[in-house]
Amino acid sequence: MTDEGIKVTLKEIFKSTVPFKDSHEADSLFFNCCDFRFRKQSQEFLGDRLMDPFVFPGGIMLFVGGKHGHADLKDGTLYWTKAMVKLHHVKEIKLVIHKDCGAYKAAPALAGKSPEEMYNIQMRDIKEVKEMLSKEIPEVTVTAYYMDLARETGEVTYNEISFE
Numbered sequence: 751m752t753d754e755g756i757k758v759t760l761k762e763i764f765k766s767t768v769p770f771k772d773s774h775e776a777d778s779l780f781f782n783c784c785d786f787r788f789r790k791q792s793q794e795f796l797g798d799r800l801m802d803p804f805v806f807p808g809g810i811m812l813f814v815g816g817k818h819g820h821a822d823l824k825d826g827t828l829y830w831t832k833a834m835v836k837l838h839h840v841k842e843i844k845l846v847i848h849k850d851c852g853a854y855k856a857a858p859a860l861a862g863k864s865p866e867e868m869y870n871i872q873m874r875d876i877k878e879v880k881e882m883l884s885k886e887i888p889e890v891t892v893t894a895y896y897m898d899l900a901r902e903t904g905e906v907t908y909n910e911i912s913f914e
């Protein structure tokens with residue numbers, strides 16, 4: 751069978767002002783939730799760091815979704831995480847969970863959980879993912895964060911989590 755190709759037309763709709771740089775280096779992989787409420791604040795937190803973002807409902811839900819009744823993407827996510835670490839010489843993986851996460855609230859297996867129960871589930875999840883990644887990819891540092899959202903002031907804080 752021959753590959754006959756596919757006929758397409760390309761119409762340029764955007765041209766960047768930032769020049770293309772032929773580099774394959776990233777400082778970190780960043781797993782965060784896709785919640786729009788803190789997109790800009792997360793960008794502010796990251797600054798100019800070169801990072802590969804995995805922005806997805808629940809962030810670490812990519813690893814733990816299966817046990818909460820969401821799609822089980824753990825093997826595929828671990829596969830690409832390892833690939834990215836190798837290809838981009840990544841030194842750190844940042845994992846973020848946040849208060850009032852819709853991906854947790856919508857998890858079929860977590861229906862009816864109180865905010866306190868949900869907080870504990872999220873903390874156990876991020877600990878589990880941190881330990882799993884540290885074991886699977888020992889050459890990287892894995893850092894866990896809890897993002898707090900203050901409705902009254904609109905402030906978003908990043909809090910590094912230490913496990914005892």
Ligand SMILES: [Zn+2]
Pocket residue numbers: 783784785807808848850851852853854
């Ligand atoms: Zn969320």
